Amino acid sequence: xxxxxxxxxxxxxxxxxxxxxxxxxxxxxxxxxxxxxxxxxxxxxxxxxxxxxxxxxxxxxxxxxxxxxxxxxxxxxxxxxxxxxxxxxxxxxxxxxxxxxxxxxxxxxxxxxxxxxxxxxxxxxxxxxxxxxxxxxxxxxxxxxxxxxxxxxxxxxxxxxxxxxxxxxxxxxxxxxxxxxxxxxxxxxxxxxxxxxxxxxxxxxxxxxxxxxxxxxxxxxxxxxxxxxxxxxxxxxxxxxxxxxxxxxxxxxxxxxxxxxxxxxxxxxxxxxxxxxxxxxxxxxxxxxxxxxxxxxxxxxxxxxxxxxxxxxxxxxxxxxxxxxxxxxxxxxxxxxxxxxxxxxxxxxxxxxxxxxxxxxxxxxxxxxxxxxxxxxxxxxxxxxxxxxxxxxxxxxxxxxxxxxxxxxxxxxxxxxxxxxxxxxxxxxxxxxxxxxxxxxxxxxxxxxxxxxxxxxxxxxxxxxxxxxxxxxxxxxxxxxxxxxxxxxxxxxxxxxxxxxxxxxxxxxxxxxxxxxxxxxxxxxxxxxxxxxxxxxxxxxxxxxxxxxxxxxxxxxxxxxxxx
Amino acid sequence: xxxxxxxxxxxxxxxxxxxxxxxxxxxxxxxxxxxxxxxxxxxxxxxxxxxxxxxxxxxxxxxxxxxxxxxxxxxxxxxxxxxxxxxxxxxxxxxxxxxxxxxxxxxxxxxxxxxxxxxxxxxxxxxxxxxxxxxxxxxxxxxxxxxxxxxxxxxxxxxxxxxxxxxxxxxxxxxxxxxxxxxxxxxxxxxxxxxxxxxxxxxxxxxxxxxxxxxxxxxxxxxxxxxxxxxxxxxxxxxxxxxxxxxxxxxxxxxxxxxxxxxxxxxxxxxxxxxxxxxxxxxxxxxxxxxxxxxxxxxxxxxxxxxxxxxxxxxxxxxxxxxxxxxxxxxxxxxxxxxxxxxxxxxxxxxxxxxxxxxxxxxxxxxxxxxxxxxxxxxxxxx
Numbered sequence: 001x002x003x004x005x006x007x008x009x010x011x012x013x014x015x016x017x018x019x020x021x022x023x024x025x026x027x028x029x030x031x032x033x034x035x036x037x038x039x040x041x042x043x044x045x046x047x048x049x050x051x052x053x054x055x056x057x058x059x060x061x062x063x064x065x066x067x068x069x070x071x072x073x074x075x076x077x078x079x080x081x082x083x084x085x086x087x088x089x090x091x092x093x094x095x096x097x098x099x100x101x102x103x104x105x106x107x108x109x110x111x112x113x114x115x116x117x118x119x120x121x122x123x124x125x126x127x128x129x130x131x132x133x134x135x136x137x138x139x140x141x142x143x144x145x146x147x148x149x150x151x152x153x154x155x156x157x158x159x160x161x162x163x164x165x166x167x168x169x170x171x172x173x174x175x176x177x178x179x180x181x182x183x184x185x186x187x188x189x190x191x192x193x194x195x196x197x198x199x200x201x202x203x204x205x206x207x208x209x210x211x212x213x214x215x216x217x218x219x220x221x222x223x224x225x226x227x228x229x230x231x232x233x234x235x236x237x238x239x240x241x242x243x244x245x246x247x248x249x250x251x252x253x254x255x256x257x258x259x260x261x262x263x264x265x266x267x268x269x270x271x272x273x274x275x276x277x278x279x280x281x282x283x284x285x286x287x288x289x290x291x292x293x294x295x296x297x298x299x300x301x302x303x304x305x306x307x308x309x310x311x312x313x314x315x316x317x318x319x320x321x322x323x324x325x326x327x328x329x330x331x332x333x334x335x336x337x338x339x340x341x342x343x344x345x346x347x348x349x350x351x352x353x354x355x356x357x358x359x360x361x362x363x364x365x366x367x368x369x370x371x372x373x374x375x376x377x378x379x380x381x382x383x384x385x386x387x388x389x390x391x392x393x394x395x396x397x398x399x400x401x402x403x404x405x406x407x408x409x410x411x412x413x414x415x416x417x418x419x420x421x422x423x424x425x426x427x428x429x430x431x432x433x434x435x436x437x438x439x440x441x442x443x444x445x446x447x448x449x450x451x452x453x454x455x456x457x458x459x460x461x462x463x464x465x466x467x468x469x470x471x472x473x474x475x476x477x478x479x480x481x482x483x484x485x486x487x488x489x490x491x492x493x494x495x496x497x498x499x500x501x502x503x504x505x506x507x508x509x510x511x512x513x514x515x516x517x518x519x520x521x522x523x524x525x526x527x528x529x530x531x532x533x534x535x536x537x538x539x540x541x542x543x544x545x546x547x548x549x550x551x552x553x554x555x556x557x558x559x560x561x562x563x564x
Numbered sequence: 565x566x567x568x569x570x571x572x573x574x575x576x577x578x579x580x581x582x583x584x585x586x587x588x589x590x591x592x593x594x595x596x597x598x599x600x601x602x603x604x605x606x607x608x609x610x611x612x613x614x615x616x617x618x619x620x621x622x623x624x625x626x627x628x629x630x631x632x633x634x635x636x637x638x639x640x641x642x643x644x645x646x647x648x649x650x651x652x653x654x655x656x657x658x659x660x661x662x663x664x665x666x667x668x669x670x671x672x673x674x675x676x677x678x679x680x681x682x683x684x685x686x687x688x689x690x691x692x693x694x695x696x697x698x699x700x701x702x703x704x705x706x707x708x709x710x711x712x713x714x715x716x717x718x719x720x721x722x723x724x725x726x727x728x729x730x731x732x733x734x735x736x737x738x739x740x741x742x743x744x745x746x747x748x749x750x751x752x753x754x755x756x757x758x759x760x761x762x763x764x765x766x767x768x769x770x771x772x773x774x775x776x777x778x779x780x781x782x783x784x785x786x787x788x789x790x791x792x793x794x795x796x797x798x799x800x801x802x803x804x805x806x807x808x809x810x811x812x813x814x815x816x817x818x819x820x821x822x823x824x825x826x827x828x829x830x831x832x833x834x835x836x837x838x839x840x841x842x843x844x845x846x847x848x849x850x851x852x853x854x855x856x857x858x859x860x861x862x863x864x865x866x867x868x869x870x871x872x873x874x875x876x877x878x879x880x881x882x883x884x885x886x887x888x889x890x891x892x893x894x895x896x897x898x899x900x901x902x903x904x905x906x907x908x909x910x911x912x913x914x915x916x917x918x919x920x921x922x923x924x925x926x927x928x929x930x931x932x933x934x935x936x937x938x939x940x941x942x943x944x945x946x947x
Binding site: 119120123124130132145149151153155169172174197198201202203221222370443482483485491508 | 610644646647653654655656669670671672673674675676677678679680695697698699700701702729730893894895896897898899900901902903906907
C-alpha cells in the first residue's frame with residue numbers, strides 16, 4: 001500500500017504541471033470583412049505567492065512570472081489596440097478592448113503601498129512591451145468602485161487593490177508585437193504564431209493584442225488554483241483594402257503564410273471557422289473536419305474545427321491553406337443588444353458637453369449597465385449638469401459614485417448603475433469647461449488635441465440561448481473567457497469611442513514675435529524722440545547740381561553772373 | 565629605460581611573427597573594448613520627417629546585422645511612421661524608392677518612442693542618471709570598456725539640434741554630457757555621428773578624450789535629402805545616411821575596413837554638402853580603428869586547455885503539498901455585475917467636513933461679535 005502511494009506521488013511529481021493550448025477562430029462578418037482571433041493559453045499550477053522562489057520556467061514566460069511575484073499581482077490585464085471596434089457592423093468581439101493601451105491590475109491583499117507598486121509595475125511593463133506605459137501616473141489612474149471585478153477566482157474583492165488606466169494616444173506597431181510574440185513558448189517559429197506577420201496584421205481595420213493573467217480553477221471542485229496566461233490577438237481584415245472587394249478569403253491572403261505544423265509544446269492546436277451563415281469552406285486536399293456547436297456571446301453558432309496536432313490535416317503538401325467564400329445575402333446578423341456612442345457637443349474653446357448614448361435593442365427586456373467614465377482633470381466637469389434620460393424621461397441611476405478631480409493630481413471618476421428600458425436610447429450628458437494648461441504641460445503637437453479615454457460599459461445582457469455555466473468543462477478558449485454564473489444572461493464589456501478635444505492652445509511662436517515687435521517699437525519710438533530732442537540744425541549751402549555747375553562754368557566764361 | 569622597451573618590443577615582434585593566431589590575438593586586444601553599445605536617436609516628429617526615422621532605422625538595421633543585440637541598443641524614435649495612418653504600406657519604413665528595402669523589419673524594439681524622446685531623457689540615458697524604476701531596456705549600462713556609437717538625426721542649426729519641434733540641445737550641453745560620461749568611466753571609446761543641417765557645429769565643443777565625430781555637413785551648409793517616393797509621398801532618406809547605409813551593407817562582421825574608409829563616405833559630389841570629421845581627441849590612429857569596433861559586436865573568445873569537471877545536476881526538491889489533512893478551501897469565480905451588492909454598497913469615506921450645526925454656530929458668533937463691537941445700528945442695514 002505504502003509503495004503504491006509513493007509511486008502515485010512520484011507520478012504526480014514528474015507529471016508536468018503546465019499546459020499550453022492555441023487556437024484560431026475565423027469568423028466571416030456580415031459586411032464582408034473577416035475577423036480572426038488568436039488565443040494562446042498557458043496554464044501553470046504553481047504558487048508565486050507563498051514565498052517559494054520559482055526558478056524553473058518551462059512554458060510560462062519568465063519575465064511575466066517575475067512580474068507577478070515581485071509586485072504581488074493577483075490579476076493583470078493589458079491590451080494594445082489600433083482602431084475602433086464597430087459593434088453595429090461587426091457584432092460583439094470575443095475580447096473587447098478600447099483604442100490605445102489599457103491596463104488594469106488587481107493586487108494581492110498583502111500589498112501595503114498600492115500606488116507605489118502600481119508605478120513600478122507600469123515602468124516594468126513599459127520595458128517588457130516597448131510601450132510608453134511610463135506615462136501612466138496619478139493623473140490618468142482611477143480606482144473603480146464597482147466595475148472591473150476580478151475575472152479569476154477569489155473570495156474577497158476590496159476595490160482598494162484595483163487600479164485602472166488607459167492611454168488613448170498609445171500607438172501599436174511591430175515594436176509591440178515583437179516582444180508579445182517572444183512570450184509564446186514556440187515564439188513565432190511553429191504553430192499558429194507563424195501566421196503573425198506584421199505587414200499584414202497592421203494593414204487592417206482593427207488590431208488588438210492583449211495579455212491576461214489570472215488565477216483559475218483547476219477542476220470542477222475548485223480546490224486548487226492554477227495561473228492562466230492568455231495572449232489574444234484580434235484582427236479584422238477589411239474587405240476593400242486587403243480583400244480587393246471579393247468575399248473570398250484564404251489563410252494565405254489574410255496572413256501571407258500557410259500553416260505547416262502545430263506548436264510541438266502545445267497540447268491542443270485548433271482552427272475554428274464559423275460556418276453558421278453557410279460560407280463555403282474549401283481546402284487544397286480532402287480533410288475531414290469536425291463540426292461543433294458552441295454558445296458564445298448569447299448565440300449558438302456552428303464551427304468547423306481543424307485539429308493541427310493530427311498529421312493528416314496537412315496532407316501530402318505538408319501545408320494547410322483554407323479558403324472561405326460566402327455571399328452577402330445569406331445569413332442574418334444577430335443585432336447586438338447593447339451599443340454605445342459618445343461625442344462632444346458645443347462650440348468654442350471654453351465649454352462643451354459630453355454626450356454618451358446607450359442603445360438597448362432588446363424588444364421587451366430591460367437590463368442594468370454599469371457606466372465608468374474617467375475624464376482628465378483639464379476638462380472640468382460640472383456634475384450638477386449631469387442628466388440621464390431614457391425615452392425623454394428622467395432615469396435616475398440606482399448607484400452613483402463620483403470622485404472629483406484635483407488639478408494635476410487625479411482625474412474625474414464617474415460610475416453609475418443605470419437600468420436601460422427595453423428598445424430605447426439612454427442619453428447621459430454632462431457639461432464641462434476647458435482648463436488652460438501651463439506652457440510646459442503642452443505636448444510637442446498640442447494642435448492635434450487632447451484625448452479623453454473611452455467610457456466602459458459593463459452589462460449583463462439577456463441571452464437568447466441558454467449559456468453554459470460549467471466553467472471547467474473542456475470548451476473552446478474563445479467561449480470561456482468571461483465566467484458565466486447564470487444561464488439566462490452573459491457578461492459583456494463595451495467601450496465607446498475616445499474623445500479628442502482641443503484645449504485653448506497658446507501660440508508658441510509668440511515670444512519671438514513679441515521680442516521683434518518690442519524691439520522695433522522701442523527703436524522707432526525712442527529713436528525718433530531722441531533725434532528730435534538732441535538734433536541741432538545748421539544752415540548749409542547746398543551743393544549745386546551737375547547741370548547747374550556746368551551752366552555756371554559756361555556763364556563764368558561768358559562773364560555773366562552765376563545762377564543762385 | 566629605452567633599451568629594455570626596445571628589447572621587449574623585438575621579443576614581442578618575434579613572438580608575434582611566429583604564428584598567425586598570435587597575430588589575430590594581437591589585433592583583438594589592440595582596441596581595448598569588451599562590449600559594444602549603440603544609442604540611436606531620431607528627434608523629429610510629423611509625417612514629413614519620415615526620412616529621419618528611416619535614417620535611424622537603417623543604422624539600427626546595420627548595427628543589428630553586424631552583431632549588437634537589442635539589449636545593447638537604445639533606440640529612440642520621436643514619432644511613429646510605420647503605423648502612421650498616412651503610410652500607404654503599414655508596418656514598413658522604406659529607405660530606397662520603389663520600396664526596395666524595408667528597414668523597419670519584423671523584429672524591432674523601440675525603447676523610447678513618441679513623447680518620451682526629450683532632451684532630458686536623452687541626457688539621462690547618456691549619463692546614467694535615470695529613476696530607479698526604469699527598466700533595463702531603457703538604460704545605457706555601459707562600463708569603462710564599452711565602445712559606444714551615438715547617432716543623431718533631425719533638424720539642426722549652428723550649435724543646436726531640435727528635439728520634436730519644442731526644445732533643443734546645444735553643442736555645449738552635449739560636450740558636457742560626454743565629459744560626465746568620461747568622468748564616470750562610462751565609455752572606452754565613443755563614435756558620434758550626426759546627420760543634420762550644419763552638423764559639424766555639434767562636435768566643435770567636445771573636450772573629452774577618446775571621442776571621434778562625423779557630421780554630414782559643415783557650418784553654414786544644409787544637409788539634403790536623397791530621393792522622394794511618389795507612392796509614399798515624402799523623401800525617404802537623407803543623402804549622407806543613404807550612402808552610409810550603402811557603405812555599411814558591404815561590411816560584414818569579419819571585415820577589416822577602417823575609419824578612413826568611413827571618412828570617405830559621401831563626398832561632396834554625391835552629398836552636395838561637405839561631410840566633416842574630428843579625430844584630434846581620439847588616441848588611436850583612425851586608420852587602425854576597425855568599423856566593427858563601433859558598428860559590430862565582436863566577442864572576444866579565449867580558448868583554454870584546462871578541463872573543468874561538471875558537478876551532478878541539482879535535483880529539484882519538489883514541495884509535496886499535504887493533501888487531505890488540511891481543510892480544502894473552495895474557491896469560486898466572482899460575480900461580474902452583482903447589482904444588489906452594488907446598490908447597497910457602503911459609500912466610500914468622504915472627506916471629513918465639520919457638522920452643519922458647527923458652521924451655523926460659527927457664523928452666528930462672528931455676527932454677534934461684529935455687531936457688539938460696531939453697534940447695533942448696522943443691523944437695520946441687513947434686516
